[in-house]
Amino acid sequence: MSAVTDRLPTFPWDKLAPYRATAAAHPDGIVDLSVGTPVDPVPELVQKALIDAADSPGYPTVWGTPALRDAITGWAERRLGARGVTHRHVLPIVGSKELVAWLPTQLGLGPGDRVAFPRQAYPTYEVGARLARADHIAYDDPTELDPADLKLLWLNSPSNPTGKVLSQAELTRIVAWAREHGVLVASDECYLELGWEADPVSVLHPDVNGGSHDGLVAVHSLSKRSNLAGYRAAFLVGDPAVLGPLLEIRKHGGMMTSAPTQAAVVAALGDDEHVRVQRERYAVRRTALREALLGHGFRIEHSEAGLYLWATRDESCWDTVAHLAELGILVAPGDFYGPAGARFVRVALTATDPRVASAVQRLT
Numbered sequence: 001m002s003a004v005t006d007r008l009p010t011f012p013w014d015k016l017a018p019y020r021a022t023a024a025a026h027p028d029g030i031v032d033l034s035v036g037t038p039v040d041p042v043p044e045l046v047q048k049a050l051i052d053a054a055d056s057p058g059y060p061t062v063w064g065t066p067a068l069r070d071a072i073t074g075w076a077e078r079r080l081g082a083r084g085v086t087h088r089h090v091l092p093i094v095g096s097k098e099l100v101a102w103l104p105t106q107l108g109l110g111p112g113d114r115v116a117f118p119r120q121a122y123p124t125y126e127v128g129a130r131l132a133r134a135d136h137i138a139y140d141d142p143t144e145l146d147p148a149d150l151k152l153l154w155l156n157s158p159s160n161p162t163g164k165v166l167s168q169a170e171l172t173r174i175v176a177w178a179r180e181h182g183v184l185v186a187s188d189e190c191y192l193e194l195g196w197e198a199d200p201v202s203v204l205h206p207d208v209n210g211g212s213h214d215g216l217v218a219v220h221s222l223s224k225r226s227n228l229a230g231y232r233a234a235f236l237v238g239d240p241a242v243l244g245p246l247l248e249i250r251k252h253g254g255m256m257t258s259a260p261t262q263a264a265v266v267a268a269l270g271d272d273e274h275v276r277v278q279r280e281r282y283a284v285r286r287t288a289l290r291e292a293l294l295g296h297g298f299r300i301e302h303s304e305a306g307l308y309l310w311a312t313r314d315e316s317c318w319d320t321v322a323h324l325a326e327l328g329i330l331v332a333p334g335d336f337y338g339p340a341g342a343r344f345v346r347v348a349l350t351a352t353d354p355r356v357a358s359a360v361q362r363l364t
Contacts, residue, residue, distance in 0.1 A: 072237065
């Protein structure tokens, strides 16, 4: 096992333990804005669907039920503007982090192959490359990369951690470049339904891809938009030439979403109202936290979409983490997401309204 673990970085969240202890000692308790885990209720119609499917003694299928595939294709066309999406274009996955970590391995990448991801990014993109023993490289503009041996290009819009959104023109340019050089594009779009000051666009939109899904895979999750992080519910939409082999590999590996979860996803994707309600909750929290941070001397960059505020006091991110911990507020240091974030912190919107109100009070 050490041969595998030796390839991995230290799990970053373990470094926050002493700061968590400091924040927890605050007289009014900790306000945890670090991880970004949903705290609001699972929508009732989703809970009901899960309960109704609880008597599921048989094995589920990796590809999911026809009803689940119908729900994904319908949602992709309705919400993303995708066209020509069939069952062959979709694949359920066991939460998006699992896919990010294992996609390079399942694609057969290894030594000599390169995986690219944004300069400031979710650390699991790098972990996935390391697990496959592939090389990895961070970019500011992917079209400036040397395409030789570049096999997988991760996009992340809206970004975690910065909230930056790639415009339709930028996505179109990147997709054209990747296709020219035979590079598979994996677009992590898990925050796409949480645009605030920008309207995020999917790589699956025909204005981006010219009506073809060739060389494109989009990753979507119900963790944020439907509060289903505990269900491990996500899916891929894109090129059947990529998803078909992935389906076969995942059949052999038994990587299947539970039958009750599949039923819950069908319910969640068929209802837009609970997404609107959850967006409104986050919008109120975002406004309150943003104003409080600005008033406290922070500068906020990007953050036009997603579940986070990318904030700085122009000092070491760990000094900022320590300062906020003394106020009982726990945030994520920016260097968790690459050296370029060393002077920023990521502030999540995922705390209850009373906890957010407490954080605002402490900052003002």
